[in-house]
Amino acid sequence: MTEFISWIRQDKMAVYEVPANPLDRLTPMDNPKAFWDKIRFHSDFQYLSKQTRYNGISVTHAAIAGVTGTGYIAPGTGSSLSAPVANGQFGVATHTLVTHGLGYVPLFQIIWNGNIISPGTVIQTVANDKSRVRIVSPYATTSIIGLKSIGISSTLALPSTSVAYDVIVFREPAVDPSLPMVRLSPSAGKFVLGKGRITSDNLPLRRWVSGDPILFYQPVERTTDIRNGAFRNINQAGAADYGTYTGAFFTTGLIRVTDDG
Amino acid sequence: MIPGQVWGKDSSGKYFFNADNYPLSYANEADVTLLSGVSIVFPDFRKGNAYQWQQWDSGDASHNPRESAISLITMPGQEWGPTTMLRPPTSGCEIPDVVITTVPENADHCIYEVNLTRTVTPSQVNGNTVPVIFQEGQWVQAYGGSLLVEWSNPYTRMLQFYLAPIANGDGTRNVLMRMIQSVVNQRQYNYRQDNDYNKTGWSWGGPYGSAFGIPVSFRASGGPATDVAGVGGRYKRGGANAVATSDNTNYSSTFTGQIRVRPGRSGITPTSGGADPTQPFYFVTDIDQIVASTTTYTFSGKQFGPAPTGVQTRRMMVSLTSGGANNISSVTIGGVAATLVATVKLTTVATSAIYIANVPTGDTGNVVVTFSGNQAYCNIQLCAGYNMASSTPDAIIQNTTSGQNQSLATVASGWTMAIGVHQPFIWDNIIFANQDPQLYGFSGMGNMSTFPASTTAGATIASTANQNTDGSTLTVQLRNNGSGVVANSCAWVAASFH
Numbered sequence: 001m002t003e004f005i006s007w008i009r010q011d012k013m014a015v016y017e018v019p020a021n022p023l024d025r026l027t028p029m030d031n032p033k034a035f036w037d038k039i040r041f042h043s044d045f046q047y048l049s050k051q052t053r054y055n056g057i058s059v060t061h062a063a064i065a066g067v068t069g070t071g072y073i074a075p076g077t078g079s080s081l082s083a084p085v086a087n088g089q090f091g092v093a094t095h096t097l098v099t100h101g102l103g104y105v106p107l108f109q110i111i112w113n114g115n116i117i118s119p120g121t122v123i124q125t126v127a128n129d130k131s132r133v134r135i136v137s138p139y140a141t142t143s144i145i146g147l148k149s150i151g152i153s154s155t156l157a158l159p160s161t162s163v164a165y166d167v168i169v170f171r172e173p174a175v176d177p178s179l180p181m182v183r184l185s186p187s188a189g190k191f192v193l194g195k196g197r198i199t200s201d202n203l204p205l206r207r208w209v210s211g212d213p214i215l216f217y218q219p220v221e222r223t224t225d226i227r228n229g230a231f232r233n234i235n236q237a238g239a240a241d242y243g244t245y246t247g248a249f250f251t252t253g254l255i256r257v258t259d260d261g
Numbered sequence: 262m263i264p265g266q267v268w269g270k271d272s273s274g275k276y277f278f279n280a281d282n283y284p285l286s287y288a289n290e291a292d293v294t295l296l297s298g299v300s301i302v303f304p305d306f307r308k309g310n311a312y313q314w315q316q317w318d319s320g321d322a323s324h325n326p327r328e329s330a331i332s333l334i335t336m337p338g339q340e341w342g343p344t345t346m347l348r349p350p351t352s353g354c355e356i357p358d359v360v361i362t363t364v365p366e367n368a369d370h371c372i373y374e375v376n377l378t379r380t381v382t383p384s385q386v387n388g389n390t391v392p393v394i395f396q397e398g399q400w401v402q403a404y405g406g407s408l409l410v411e412w413s414n415p416y417t418r419m420l421q422f423y424l425a426p427i428a429n430g431d432g433t434r435n436v437l438m439r440m441i442q443s444v445v446n447q448r449q450y451n452y453r454q455d456n457d458y459n460k461t462g463w464s465w466g467g468p469y470g471s472a473f474g475i476p477v478s479f480r481a482s483g484g485p486a487t488d489v490a491g492v493g494g495r496y497k498r499g500g501a502n503a504v505a506t507s508d509n510t511n512y513s514s515t516f517t518g519q520i521r522v523r524p525g526r527s528g529i530t531p532t533s534g535g536a537d538p539t540q541p542f543y544f545v546t547d548i549d550q551i552v553a554s555t556t557t558y559t560f561s562g563k564q565f566g567p568a569p570t571g572v573q574t575r576r577m578m579v580s581l582t583s584g585g586a587n588n589i590s591s592v593t594i595g596g597v598a599a600t601l602v603a604t605v606k607l608t609t610v611a612t613s614a615i616y617i618a619n620v621p622t623g624d625t626g627n628v629v630v631t632f633s634g635n636q637a638y639c640n641i642q643l644c645a646g647y648n649m650a651s652s653t654p655d656a657i658i659q660n661t662t663s664g665q666n667q668s669l670a671t672v673a674s675g676w677t678m679a680i681g682v683h684q685p686f687i688w689d690n691i692i693f694a695n696q697d698p699q700l701y702g703f704s705g706m707g708n709m710s711t712f713p714a715s716t717t718a719g720a721t722i723a724s725t726a727n728q729n730t731d732g733s734t735l736t737v738q739l740r741n742n743g744s745g746v747v748a749n750s751c752a753w754v755a756a757s758f759h
Contacts, residue, residue, distance in 0.1 A: 004280055015280055023272035033292070034432055036367035036426065036526050041278065045286040046523075068647025072476060074315045075329040076485030086387035087480065092411075094396065105400045107372065119395040120401075120409030135412070141394035148396040152413075173289065181318060181669070184269065192279065205528050218285075220404030220527070221371035226417045227340065231409060243417070243445065245562065248347045252405060255370075255527050257285065 006168070013181045013194050014042040043181065043194030048107060049202035050259050051171035056164045057097045061079040061134055064091035064151040064158040083231040088131060091158070098167045108145050109136045109216060111166040115235045116216060116224055117147075122233075122242060124151070124161045132158045133242065139222065145169065168216070170205075173197055208256035221253035232241065268581075276615070277283070285370065287525040294436075294522040295408025303376070303410075303418050303442055304356070305513040309335045309470025310480065312680065313463045314497040319487040326493035327456045333505045335465065335474030336415055338446020344440060345451070361520060366428035368524035371436060372420040373403040381515035386413055386477050397520075403723040411514060415475045418442040418514065423720040436522055443574040446474050446604030454552050454638060458498035467506060472550065481505040550640045556587075558639040560628040565595060565645060568622050576652055577620045578602070578644045579628055580680035580754070582613045585636035592616040594643075595626030600652060607752035611682040613755050617652050644678050650759050658755040663739045665746045672759035673732035681739050 004134040007029050016028045017038040027037035032042040039045070041241050066154040069087045100106060114228050117123075117138050124134035131154040139146050151158045175195035183192040190200045198204050206212055217236040230243020234252045269278040313334045319327035341354040348355070364371065378397045382390065391413040395401045403406070418441070425435040451463045458464035465474050481504035484496050495502040551558045569575040577594045580666050586609035592599040599616035606612045608630035620626065630639050656670040658679070671677065739753045 015278075015283075029758070031335065033288075033367075035367040036286075036365055037528065039286065039526075040283040044289055046289045047284050047286060072313075072331055072479060073483075074313050074331040075482050076315070076327070084388060086389055090392050091387060092392050107402070116404055118404040118407065118409075120412065121591065131414075137395040137401065137409075139399040139401045141399055144400070148394075150392050150394065152443040172290075189276075196337065198278070198284065206284040206529055207282055209282050212282075213548055218370075218527075219407075221405050222407045222421055222423065223405035224407035224409055224421075225420060225440055226409075226419050226443045229415050229417055229443050229447075231412060231417055231419070242412075246348075255285075255529060 008181055010181065011044050015040040016042070036177055041198070043175070043197050044152055046172055046199050047120070047204040048170045048172060049198075049204050050226050051106070051169045051202075053102070053165040054098050054169075057167060058148065058162055058164050059095050059097070060162045061092065061095075061149055061151065061160060062093065063160040064089065064134075064153040066153045066155045066157045068155045088152060088154040091153070093149050093151075095147045095149065096144045097147055098169065099143060100145060100169050100239065101143055102169075103142055106145075107170040107172065108138070108140055109168045109170075110145070111168065111216065112145065112163065113237075116219070117165070118219075118233070120224065120231065120233070121173055123149075123163055124158070126156075126158065129156070132156065132241070134158060134161070171202055172248065173199070173202055197203065203259045205259050207255050208258045212258040214256050215258050216256050217254040219252055220255055222249070223252050225249035272591065283528070285525060285527050287523050288364070288368075292524070294364070294520075296361060296520040296522075299516075299518055299520050301420070301438075301440065302515045303440060303514040303516075304341065305511050305697060306336050306341075306416065306442070306444055307339050307351075307354070307469040308477075308508050308510065308512075309337060309465055309467035309474045310508070311335050311449075311463055311465055311470070311474055311476055312458060312498045312506060314458065314461050314500075314502075315485075316493060316496075317462050320491075321487065321489075323489075323491055325487050325489050325491045327485055327487045328493065328496040328502075329482070329486070330498075330502075330504045331482040331495040332480040332504045333476040334478040334480050334508055334510050335470060336444050336450075336477050336512075337469050337471045337473045337475070339444045339469075340441075341443065342441040342657055348443075358439045360425075360435045361422075361438045362436045362522055363429065364424070364436055364522065364524035366432055366434040367526060368424065368434065369526050371406070371422070371424060371525060372523040373406050373408075373661075374400050374521040374523075375403060375408060375420075376400050376521075377516040377518035379514060380517045381513060383411075383512040383514050384478060384510035385496055386415075389413070391416075400521075410516070414445070415447070415477070416442060416444045416512070422520075432521070438520075443477070446473055447475060448550055448640075449475060451638075458674045459494075464498055467508070473728070476724075477701075478510050480507075493752075508712060514628050538634035549642075550558055550638060552638040554635045555735065556635055556636060558583075558630045558633050558636075558641075560630075560641055562625050563628055563643055565620060565623055565626055565643070569647060574648055575620055576617055576646045576649050578615060578617045578646065578678060578756075578758070579630075579641050580613075580615045580644075580678055581630055581639060581641045582680055582682040582752070583630070583632065583636045583639040584682070585609070585632070585634070587632040587634035587636055589614055590629070590631045590633050591629075592618075593627075593629045595620040595623050596616040602654050602756050603659050604656040604756040605752045605754055606619040607661050607749065611752050613680050613682055613754045615654075615657075615678065615680070615753040615754050617758075619652065631653065633635075640680075642678070642680060644676065646676060646758060654758050656757045658737060658753070660739070660753055661751055662746060662748045663750045663753075666738045667755075669735045669737050670755045671732055671735060675757055675759030677735065677755065677757045679737065679753065679755035681751055686719070 117139035227247030421439040599618035602615040604614035
């Protein structure tokens with residue numbers, strides 16, 4: 001059976017597995033990074049919590065007009081090269097999903113159809129026409145959570161599409177010197193650990209167990225690979241290829257995360 | 262304190278802390294690595310050129326030849342990255358991984374963020390500037406360390422950040438950055454199969470020119486002009502009025518800015534996302550061609566995909582076309598005799614076929630196609646199917662008519678593939694990928710090879726879907742550049758599997 005220590009000092013608080021002899025029992029308390037695999041909580045570490053979840057933010061992505069190119073034609077046999085050479089065009093746009101107004105760049109996630117949106121996520125395709133797609137890439141500033149979209153048409157237009165996104169903005173609680181290292185008020189359902197690193201008002205992201213609601217799947221291994229000029233994305237729903245992907249990327253590693261709130 | 266348990270509950274009995282289901286922890290503000298002044302340079306691609314020489318009767322009293330020419334810069338299929346990739350890069354295209362920082366060795370994942378701006382833009386691709394995928398100049402998170410950077414036919418670029426699997430032994434673990442770039446390997450059927458630039462039409466050349474060279478930029482043109490001396494050949498490659506073919510492009514990209522690495526620990530083995538290894542999962546290898554008058558075509562060292570492990574099975578399917586009147590005697594894949602799935606001949610002109618074999622070993626192998634007599638060429642395309650229900654197809658098409666819909670039944674979570682060869686039509690330009698004429702109608706987004714009508718018989722198209730079938734009956738057609746329904750114009754086959 002694993003033996004834990006909970007240690008509270010004026011400057012630190014930690015819960016960790018007791019180190020094996022001959023290490024001093026306080027060693028992980030004073031050197032948490034070296035014993036990170038033994039730590040269950042330490043006031044020196046950062047614990048993310050969900051600040052706000054915004055659901056169902058609707059974005060209308062505009063249509064991208066088709067372009068018919070001429071191809072490359074030797075002189076005297078066809079139209080001039082001054083006309084568009086290639087078929088199709090790129091249409092680039094940015095969209096503000098959330099004005100968070102936090103004054104700093106937060107960690108966040110954008111979720112669409114239950115999956116995390118990463119740079120290059122394809123949110124629109126056209127049946128039987130792989131040349132027309134729309135991809136998006138999330139980003140954050142000190143004031144907004146945004147989405148960059150790139151639509152690609154062919155000789156035919158890429159139609160407009162309306163998509164609903166969810167946005168989760170995370171809080172990164174800093175140490176608040178005015179708070180105690182530990183405060184427990186069970187009757188009120190309130191607690192403080194590590195001077196605000198974790199509080200009852202900001203439940204931390206934690207490992208999921210059966211019965212918990214799944215907040216999201218956090219990828220901890222690569223989610224994308226490219227080969228043969230194509231790319232493959234993998235999330236918990238499966239794999240999707242854009243182009244003829246001929247690589248050897250079949251699975252990724254995901255952590256189911258909850259905050260129980 | 263009870264050994265083995267540390268928890269806290271509120272008055273309702275709800276845990277607010279539990280050492281068994283502990284929070285994800287991350288390095289604090291002081292230990293987040295911020296790298297500034299970063300410069301990431303993706304190298305230029307290997308290129309060749311394409312050269313079209315046209316010649317026709319000027320119509321003057323002496324019927325002097327009238328000529329013109331155009332040259333293009335092309336990119337052949339190529340893979341760049343470190344030699345440690347599971348699928349190695351093209352020889353000479355190595356980009357080693359670089360260590361960008363270290364983190365505590367017990368960190369088991371990181372949050373990677375970049376704030377980058379493209380400061381050197383690559384040359385345009387056929388008149389279009391390839392956009393950057395992510396928002397430049399703002400913080401972007403690379404989930405799982407993966408960041409797609411540029412994506413446009415024919416090339417893709419990405420960054421991959423990852424933790425070294427082995428710690429340094431001093432309490433730290435390296436964080437590495439990998440740069441990968443890739444160009445599609447897709448045969449361009451407009452080139453003369455014999456590449457004889459002393460004849461009219463398209464020829465390839467240059468340091469990395471090949472039949473797989475995809476046009477990316479206009480280089481030069483000349484004419485039209487009438488050669489009143491009646492000699493002709495002045496505008497051909499290497500002729501007196503040949504147009505330039507030297508490479509005047511640079512597809513290198515440079516990104517500068519910042520990278521932020523925040524190590525973290527979850528302490529749990531991640532769940533596998535993606536394909537269930539017990540379910541069928543397919544991928545397609547490159548189209549390959551041998552042009553030679555022979556009875557036996559040996560395609561050496563073809564990629565088969567990972568050899569099956571455990572209870573997995575693997576079947577390899579090869580689709581092929583060949584020019585000539587002879588019959589297929591045998592097909593072997595990885596040394597295993599393959600079974601015929603579908604085949605059709607266009608009189609004495611050409612043959613298309615699909616074969617399948619159970620190939621349980623080897624990541625690579627040879628494909629050998631043998632005919633009853635000499636053929637002019639052979640093209641193949643490979644597909645791997647894991648844990649398929651059967652080698653028997655769900656449906657097949659064997660057809661010699663173009664421009665007419667056919668039906669192909671499918672089973673859900675299956676796969677389709679097709680290949681065909683078409684009679685010559687008159688053409689005079691290069692048509693870009695996924696344009697008319699094309700083979701379409703497959704589940705999801707079929708990846709269509711280009712197929713311009715060609716003055717050269719035996720031009721081949723091949724197509725496979727890149728998403729699983731949904732159980733519906735597909736409408737499939739080998740289109741012929743708007744010529745309507747034309748019987749006895751082609752030889753094409755298709756098959757669905759699951």
